[in-house]
Structures are given as C-alpha cells and as structure tokens.
Amino acid sequence: MARILAFDYGKKRTGIAVTDExxxxxxxxxxxxxxxxxxxxxDYLSSENVELFIVGEPKQMDYSASESEVLIIDFIKKLTNKYPVIPIKRIDERFTSKMAFQAMIDGGLKKKKRQDKGLIDQISATIILQTYLDQN
Structure with missing residues (x-):
C-alpha cells in the first residue's frame, strides 16, 4: 500500500503528517x-509512494469557512496542478491546535518546547490524518 500525506496548511508554516505503509x-x-x-x-514524493493527500479544512463554530480557507483553496489548486494523479480529501480541523497543545502537555513537554509553533502544526497535521484514518 501507499502512504497518505496530510497537511495543516498555514500562511507561514505547514505541518505535515504521514501514515505508515x-x-x-x-x-x-x-x-x-x-x-x-x-x-x-x-523531494518526498521522489522516494515515497503517496496515494492520497488530506488537507485540513478550517471552519468556524457555525461550520462556515474560516478566513484562511482562501489561502488553502489556492494551495489545493496548486497541489492538484502539480500532482494531478494524487486525489485530495478535506478533513475538518477545528480544535486541532488546541488538541495538539493538550497532547504536548499530556506528554510532559516543558513550557519552552510547547511554545514551538512548528511542533504544534506538525501534531495538528497528525491529528487531522488520524481523524481521517479513524473515519475510514
């Protein structure tokens, strides 16, 4: 089987997670x-077989699109144009940053490490991907 790659896309940083084979x-x-x-x-796709992209879908509490959705739509268009054979699915990413931060606390990370926004983005991408796996 091929891997699934997930993105917590942001204006400055993008967290990336992957499945095992x-x-x-x-x-x-x-x-x-x-x-x-x-x-x-x-670089990653030159050495790994990926069959699906998962992109987080930020929503407001009322299920309407968040402000960052415009940036994500542009990213998805570029992703589709560059890798047309890899399908893309969206997963609701509400609360993933809070869940990632809580996971860091629960995991015993020191306050200094919990301030690493890149780590939060990476954990958020992992939560998005695990949510997809749990739903399918």
Missing part, C-alpha cells in the same frame, strides 16, 4: 515554511 498509524514528519512546501513535496 499499511495506513494504520499517523505520525508527524515535519513542519516546513509554506513557501517551500512544493520543494519538500518534490
């Missing part, structure tokens, strides 16, 4: 500067 477990692999996301993907 059996698509049972999600784990964070990196946080990259958003401007470098396609450099990262070209």
């Amino acid at each position: 059996m698509q049972m477990i999600a784990f964070g692999i990196d946080t990259v500067n958003t401007k470098d996301i396609f450099i990262f993907l070209d």
